[in-house]
Amino acid sequence: MELRYNPEELTRLPRSVTYENGKVKLIDQRLLPREFKVIELMTIEEVARAIVTMQVRGAPAIGAAVAFGLALYAETTKAKTKDEFFDGFYETYERLKNTRPTAVNLFWALNRVKKLVEEHRENSLDKIKHLIVEEAQKIADEDVEANLRMGHYGAEVLPEGNVLTHCNAGSLATVHLGTVGAVLRVMHKEGTLKLLWVDETRPVLQGARLSAWEYHYDGIPLKIISDNMAGFVMQQGKVDAIIVGADRIVANGDFANKIGTYTLAVLAKEHGIPFFTVAPLSTIDMSLKSGKEIPIEERAKEEVLTCGGCKIAPDVDVYNPAFDVTPHKYLTGIITDRGVVYPPFERNLKRLFKRE
Ligand code: MRU
Numbered sequence: 404m405e406l407r408y409n410p411e412e413l414t415r416l417p418r419s420v421t422y423e424n425g426k427v428k429l430i431d432q433r434l435l436p437r438e439f440k441v442i443e444l445m446t447i448e449e450v451a452r453a454i455v456t457m458q459v460r461g462a463p464a465i466g467a468a469v470a471f472g473l474a475l476y477a478e479t480t481k482a483k484t485k486d487e488f489f490d491g492f493y494e495t496y497e498r499l500k501n502t503r504p505t506a507v508n509l510f511w512a513l514n515r516v517k518k519l520v521e522e523h524r525e526n527s528l529d530k531i532k533h534l535i536v537e538e539a540q541k542i543a544d545e546d547v548e549a550n551l552r553m554g555h556y557g558a559e560v561l562p563e564g565n566v567l568t569h570c571n572a573g574s575l576a577t578v579h580l581g582t583v584g585a586v587l588r589v590m591h592k593e594g595t596l597k598l599l600w601v602d603e604t605r606p607v608l609q610g611a612r613l614s615a616w617e618y619h620y621d622g623i624p625l626k627i628i629s630d631n632m633a634g635f636v637m638q639q640g641k642v643d644a645i646i647v648g649a650d651r652i653v654a655n656g657d658f659a660n661k662i663g664t665y666t667l668a669v670l671a672k673e674h675g676i677p678f679f680t681v682a683p684l685s686t687i688d689m690s691l692k693s694g695k696e697i698p699i700e701e702r703a704k705e706e707v708l709t710c711g712g713c714k715i716a717p718d719v720d721v722y723n724p725a726f727d728v729t730p731h732k733y734l735t736g737i738i739t740d741r742g743v744v745y746p747p748f749e750r751n752l753k754r755l756f757k758r759e
Contacts, residue, residue: 404552404555404556404742405555406551406552406555407555407589408551408554408555408589408592409551410547410550410551410579410580412592413551413554413580413585413588413589413592413621414574414579414580414584414588414617414621415620415621416574416575416579416617416620416621417430417579418543418547418578418579419459419464419574419575419576419577419578419579420459420464420467420468420471420543420578421471421543422471422474422475422536422539422540422543424478425445425475425478425479426443426444426445426475427443427444427445427449427450427453427468427471427472427474427475428441428442428443428444429441429442429444429453429458429459429464429468430575431458432457432458432459432460432575432613433456433457433458435575435612435613435616436612436613436615436616442458444475445475445479446475447472447475447476447495447498447499448498450468450469450471450472450475450499451472451498451499451501451502453468454468454469454499454502454503454509455502455503457607460571460576460609461506461571461572461575461576461577461648462506462507462508462509462576462648462649462650462651462682462686463508463546463550463576463577463578463582463683463685463686464575464576464577464578465502465503465506465508465509466506466508466509466511466512466542466546466685467512467539467542467543467546467577467578469499469500469502469509469512469513470512470513470515470516470538470539470542470543471539471543472495472499473492473495473496473499473513473516473535473539474535474536474539474540476491476492476495476535477492477531477532477535477536478532478536482528485524485528485531488528488531489524492517492520496513496517499513500513503700504698504699504700505650505651505659505697505698505699505700505725505726506650506651506686507650507651507685507686507687507688508650508685508686511685511686512542512685515538515542516535516538516539516542519534519535519538520534520535543578544578546577546578546579546683546685547577547578547579547580548740549683549684549685549740550577550578550579550580550581550582550584550585550683550740551580551585552740552741553582553585553586553681553682553683553738553739553740554580554584554585554586554588554589555589556738556739556740556742556743557585557586557589557590557646557679557681557738557743558586558589558590558593558595559743560679560736560738560743561586561590561595561644561646561677561679562643562644562677563595563596563597563643564595564597564643564644565597565598565599565600565641565642565643565644566587566590566596566598566599566600566642566643566644566645566646567599567600567602567633567636567637567642567644567645567646567667568583568587568599568600568601568602568610568614568645568646568647569602569604569610569630569645569647569660569661569663569664569667570602570604570609570610570614570647570648570660570661570663570664571604571609571610571613571614571617571648572584572647572648572649572681573587573613573614573617573618574617575613575617576609576613576648581617581648582648582649582681582682582683582738583646583647583648583681584617584618585681586646586681586738587599587618587623587646588621588623591621591622591623596623596624597624598624598625598626599618599623599624599625599626600625600626600628600633600636600641600642601614601615601618601625601626601627601628602627602628602629602630602633602663602667603627603628603629603630604630604661604663605629605630605663605707605710606706606707606710606723607706608710608711609661610627611627615627630663630666633666633667633670634670637670637671637673637674637676638674642674642676643676643677644676644677644678644679645667645668645671645676645677645678645679646679646680646681646738647660647661647664647667647679647680647681648660648661648680648681648682649680649681649682649686649737650686650726651686651687651688651691651697652680652682652686652687652688652737652752653687653688653689653691653692653693653694653696653697654688654689654690654691654692654693654749654752654753655692655693655694655731655748655749655752656731656734656737656744656746656748656749656752657693657694657695657697657728657729657730657731658680658682658694658728658729658731658734658737659694659697659699659726659727659728659729660680660726660727660729661725661726661727662724662725662726662727663727664726664727664729665727665728665729665733666727668729668733668734669733671733672733677735677736678733678734678735679734679735679736679737679738680729680734680737680738681737681738681739682737682738682739683739683740684739684740684741684755684756684759687739687752687756689752689753689756694728694729694730694731695728697726697728699724699725699726699727699728700724700725700726701722701723701724701725702723702725703723704720704721704723706723707721707723708721731746731748734746734748737752739755741755741758741759742755
């Protein structure tokens with residue numbers, strides 16, 4: 404795959420999650436679009452809270468945030484012996500693990516650093532600390548590279564015209580560029596993206612608040628629609644393709660993504676519209692056979708009972724699953740950083756991992 408652009412040619416945005424000298428820095432996604440602010444986190448509890456409250460969100464961004472959380476531990480711990488260090492490491496690992504359950508990148512990143520640390524248990528404490536920081540940085544850098552690759556693969560297979568997306572799988576949801584974000588940016592650069600339809604994505608409004616903000620910032624022509632308008636827009640022939648991100652893709656191709664994705668997938672099939680998900684290999688969980696096994700996060704009822712901080716409903720009971728599962732039969736293809744996977748997904752995903 405020939406990479407025609409570098410990240411700086413595709414977006415004016417800075418990286419969403421970075422790490423420097425005991426500080427995890429992130430763009431506070433709860434404040435956008437009202438305010439653009441980079442916050443600095445200096446304790447593990449602050450990192451964990453930032454994930455739970457969605458100051459940082461989106462599967463790959465969460466993965467990078469927990470990896471940097473472990474780096475933060477390594478560089479700030481007061482542990483004097485190796486035993487003390489490892490006790491603190493596992494405590495940190497557990498705290499970060501118990502933040503959000505659906506996006507597999509979180510567990511993937513934590514386990515990648517844990518495995519490395521355990522393999523080097525016999526090394527000096529200084530060496531182990533250095534390895535953790537280096538690995539966390541690698542996870543972040545590899546995410547940017549993966550996004551760039553997906554952007555190029557995706558732009559080759561998406562038809563020219565109007566694209567609809569849901570939630571935010573843009574630069575903000577990753578370290579930089581985005582998964583869907585990279586595809587849209589390459590298409591925009593090459594003139595094949597005519598108009599982007601942005602689903603507002605209730606209840607947390609990641610589409611209206613975040614996707615619309617970041618794509619508009621990069622000059623991509625777009626229109627926001629409320630979620631219940633998507634079907635009508637498709638029926639009117641105004642959507643040529645749909646691309647969404649993923650929080651976890653399993654061995655048979657079923658995938659979890661932001662609540663509302665399943666509805667779009669069914670509508671896309673009815674209207675003969677190509678429907679793609681875009682995700683790096685770190686989002687693919689080959690240990691689960693079907694989407695039924697994916698743990699789905701349920702969030703606080705206030706998210707549904709309020710909008711932009713205002714109460715919009717009486718204080719009644721609420722069901723608030725943050726994600727849904729789209730069966731693979733609705734998918735046209737999975738755009739990964741190692742190429743596009745088409746049906747039969749079970750066989751082709753297995754082949755992809757064997758090749759890697
Ligand atoms: O609850 P969120 O905002 O973290 O959910 C995010 C999504 O569903 C994204 O589509 C997914 O994480 C992919 S981000 C590249």
